[in-house]
Amino acid sequence: AQSVSQHNHHVILSEAASLELGCNYSYGGTVNLFWYVQYPGQHLQLLLKYFSGDPLVKGIKGFEAEFIKSKFSFNLRKPSVQWSDTAEYFCAVWRGSQGNLIFGKGTKLSVKP
Amino acid sequence: KAGVTQTPRYLIKTRGQQVTLSCSPISGHRSVSWYQQTPGQGLQFLFEYFSETQRNKGNFPGRFSGRQFSNSRSEMNVSTLELGDSALYLCASSLFVGDTQYFGPGTRLTVL
Numbered sequence: 129a130q131s132v133s134q135h136n137h138h139v140i141l142s143e144a145a146s147l148e149l150g151c152n153y154s155y156g157g158t159v160n161l162f163w164y165v166q167y168p169g170q171h172l173q174l175l176l177k178y179f180s181g182d183p184l185v186k187g188i189k190g191f192e193a194e195f196i197k198s199k200f201s202f203n204l205r206k207p208s209v210q211w212s213d214t215a216e217y218f219c220a221v222w223r224g225s226q227g228n229l230i231f232g233k234g235t236k237l238s239v240k241p
Numbered sequence: 242k243a244g245v246t247q248t249p250r251y252l253i254k255t256r257g258q259q260v261t262l263s264c265s266p267i268s269g270h271r272s273v274s275w276y277q278q279t280p281g282q283g284l285q286f287l288f289e290y291f292s293e294t295q296r297n298k299g300n301f302p303g304r305f306s307g308r309q310f311s312n313s314r315s316e317m318n319v320s321t322l323e324l325g326d327s328a329l330y331l332c333a334s335s336l337f338v339g340d341t342q343y344f345g346p347g348t349r350l351t352v353l
Contacts, residue, residue, distance in 0.1 A: 160339055172331065172344040218284065222339050228297045229274065229333075229342060231284035 132221050134232035141209050142240050149204040149235050151219030160222040161202040162229070163193055167215045175217070178202065189213070211241045242267055245334050245345035253351045259320040262348045266313050266334030272296075273315040274342060275307060278329040287330075290315055291338055319350075327352045 135150035153159065163175040176187025183195040193204045202219060219232040246265045254260050266273050275287040286299040290309035307317040313334070319326055329349050333342035 162341070164344075171346040172333075174341055174343070177341055220284075224339060227338060228286045228289055228299070230286065231276075233283040 132219055132230050132232040134217075134219055134235050136235045137233070138236045138238070140238045140240065143211055144208050145239075147204070147206040147209050147213070147237070149217055149219075149237070151202045151204065151232060153200050153202070153219075153221045153230075155200075155221060155223045158224050160224075161193075161195060162220040162222070163187065163191070163202070163204050164218045164220060164231075165215045166218065166234075172218070175204070209237070209239050211239045213237060214239045245332055245343055247330075247332050247345040247348050249348060250346065251349045251351075253353060254322050255353050256322055256324060258322050259318065260322060260350060261316055261318045262330055262332075262350075264315045264317075264332030264334075264345060266315070266332075267343055270334035270336055270343075271313050272335045272338050272340070272342075273309055273313065274333045274335075275315070275317050276331040276333065277301075278331055278347070279327075284331070287317065289338070296338060322352045324352050326350065 133152045161178040164172045165175050166172050176185050178185045178195045186192045191206050195202050216234045216236050218234045220229050222229045248263045272291045274289040276284045278284050288307050289297045293309045304320045309315045329347040331347045333344045335342045
């Protein structure tokens with residue numbers, strides 16, 4: 129079945145640790161890729177997106193993601209996390225022919241001060 | 242610009258009742274999508290509207306329906322509520338289909 133997979137359900141890190149959250153999708157062809165974040169008690173916000181061009185995209189708050197077409201992956205990275213990065217992170221894929229956004233199950237990130 | 246707004250923010254209903262949720266997109270956005278968010282299933286796509294036409298529908302029963310008005314505002318309706326319909330219902334708008342979607346705060350529906 130067509131899907132978006134996020135490898136980790138819950139990640140716990142200490143402040144200043146590096147972060148990498150995995151995202152894989154199973155669609156061929158052209159896709160638009162997104163990472164959204166949901167801070168506790170807040171609504172979903174866009175972190176970054178990839179439509180075309182440079183496969184390394186930079187988003188808000190020091191986050192970046194790399195699109196690797198051959199691996200159907202769009203992993204999210206941050207060199208040094210802060211306590212305020214504690215949130216749930218969602219990868220999402222828009223497949224043109226399907227016409228709707230498919231979300232991964234999300235990864236909860238807890239950052240210990 | 243004002244963001245996506247959803248009303249009401251909270252709803253409590255009993256089984257068998259019906260409910261209507263409302264979404265006002267960002268000004269100028271013509272595409273509106275609806276999602277159901279639950280702890281077990283995550284974010285699941287309900288339907289998408291563009292220029293008053295339903296473009297796509299997710300895998301939900303016919304009890305779930307929606308519409309979009311000429312001013313791009315959208316409503317979704319759930320009839321004959323079941324306990325399993327308890328969820329956060331999210332609305333998102335975008336300039337056009339496939340563009341970045343901006344989400345509202347959601348409507349928390351509790352079915353007793």
